[in-house]
Amino acid sequence: MDLFQKCQTVLENNRRGNFTIPSPFLYPFQWNWDSGLIAIGLLHFEPENALVELETLFSGQWENGFLPHIIFHNAEKYTTYFPSADYWHSNVSDFAPKRLKTSGITQPAVHGFVLEYILEHDFGKERIARLYDQIVHYHQYLYEYRQHKNTGLVAIWHNWESGMDNSPWWDRALKSISPDLLTDINLRRKDVHEVDDSAHTRPTDDDYKRYIYLVNQLRACNYERVPADFPFQILDPVFNAILVQSNKSLCRIGEKIGKDTSQIESWIKRATDHFSEIHWDENDALFYPYDILENRQIKIHCAGSYIPIFAEIPDNAQMEKLLSHLHSFEDLHLVPSCLPGEAGFEPKNYWRGPIWVHMNWMIWNGLLKYEQYDLAEEIRLGTISLVEQFGSREYFEPFKNTTTTTGYGGKSFSWSSALVIDMLQRNSSAK
Ligand code: 9WN
Numbered sequence: 001m002d003l004f005q006k007c008q009t010v011l012e013n014n015r016r017g018n019f020t021i022p023s024p025f026l027y028p029f030q031w032n033w034d035s036g037l038i039a040i041g042l043l044h045f046e047p048e049n050a051l052v053e054l055e056t057l058f059s060g061q062w063e064n065g066f067l068p069h070i071i072f073h074n075a076e077k078y079t080t081y082f083p084s085a086d087y088w089h090s091n092v093s094d095f096a097p098k099r100l101k102t103s104g105i106t107q108p109a110v111h112g113f114v115l116e117y118i119l120e121h122d123f124g125k126e127r128i129a130r131l132y133d134q135i136v137h138y139h140q141y142l143y144e145y146r147q148h149k150n151t152g153l154v155a156i157w158h159n160w161e162s163g164m165d166n167s168p169w170w171d172r173a174l175k176s177i178s179p180d181l182l183t184d185i186n187l188r189r190k191d192v193h194e195v196d197d198s199a200h201t202r203p204t205d206d207d208y209k210r211y212i213y214l215v216n217q218l219r220a221c222n223y224e225r226v227p228a229d230f231p232f233q234i235l236d237p238v239f240n241a242i243l244v245q246s247n248k249s250l251c252r253i254g255e256k257i258g259k260d261t262s263q264i265e266s267w268i269k270r271a272t273d274h275f276s277e278i279h280w281d282e283n284d285a286l287f288y289p290y291d292i293l294e295n296r297q298i299k300i301h302c303a304g305s306y307i308p309i310f311a312e313i314p315d316n317a318q319m320e321k322l323l324s325h326l327h328s329f330e331d332l333h334l335v336p337s338c339l340p341g342e343a344g345f346e347p348k349n350y351w352r353g354p355i356w357v358h359m360n361w362m363i364w365n366g367l368l369k370y371e372q373y374d375l376a377e378e379i380r381l382g383t384i385s386l387v388e389q390f391g392s393r394e395y396f397e398p399f400k401n402t403t404t405t406t407g408y409g410g411k412s413f414s415w416s417s418a419l420v421i422d423m424l425q426r427n428s429s430a431k
Helices: 003-013 032-042 047-058 111-119 125-146 168-175 205-220 237-257 262-279 303-311 316-326 357-369 373-390 414-425
Strands: none
Touching: 003 032, 003 373, 003 414, 032 047, 032 111, 032 357, 032 414, 047 111, 047 125, 111 125, 111 237, 125 237, 125 262, 168 205, 237 262, 237 303, 303 316, 303 357, 357 373, 357 414, 373 414
8 A cells, every 4th residue: 555545544544424533532523723634635535525524614613703623523422532522511602503512712724725725626616605704704703802902913822722732832821820720630631541652742731730721711701702811822923824824815715706805805914014023033033922911922943933934924034044944953854843952842742842744734835935845845755754654643753863763642643644645746846
């Protein structure tokens, strides 16, 4: 079986009717940004299911436009995930769907740019237009509830909303929460039983206590608005760059299907006008998150520092500096979720060092837009080779030339498979 077929088999096995789970046992429901990115892989062998994947995800959209990070289809049947549907208790909000259980936080807004890929295939205008409206409604929610001071940049209220759960970027904000608030976390956690060597590859119990504390606080606000002193309010350059990129796609789609795109254009303008002022640090020549409560940037060098390339946000001078960083990592597979030497770096631990396929996929695509074909190709081939050697794992150790380098976390992972399929089908010059 070649790599394409192996990855296709992973996706087929992870299919649960009209959606795809990220990985068996560890993540047995539908995840938000996973599904968007999985659709990109599905387009290469069963395009109809790519559209169905997004349609099913949006069946969990709330009436106020909010799009949850987990849709708990068949919640009763699968008990291998904590926090469960009942823990989230989404019906504390009147906006939540009555028939489906969901979480009460969101994830990066990949759906707009995914829909542009879907549009390359010949689906009826009606289905595309319906999804388009749903995506715009989700973005309206983000600007209405999450926008920071009319900057066009939106805040996340939980580290899980970034999708980069235990990134050192969130350490300082999370440290402000005492872990003593929940004592029985080790009895409740399921993830640690689903992966090997969880002590070194998954967040700690103290981390989890803080994650759950934030869930409890958000649930107490009915998952609507947070008080001014809410401990986690961060502008994430990854979340915001992805939103800009999706808005750019929505404008192009809107023109094709006859929609008024003026509101979307104004979102893009506002965000691009303020992006560098909030997220760029000229000294370090990197994009960083911004902690609203502390009124300052979080200066840790992570893969996320490069995701604005995907939305064509850096100007030429910024891009040159970003490229000189990317060219300097000799002993590393590109691009580690956190760079060695940074506070909080751990080579095997989840978002604290390992390589993630979907982050590389976004950086690869961004480099192509800036015509950086050689570096793009290095990232494409390097990513494919990690999956070829170690399988469709959730994440991979970043050091080259060690005998211990391998993959970690979930096995038979959907988005790793889907995006490797996309990388196999396109080289780095033909865009
Ligand atoms: C919480 C499903 C998800 C990804 C995230 C990744 C991980 C969940 C968890 O798995 O997060 O959402 O329980 O650890 O960090 O990016 O969407 O693959």
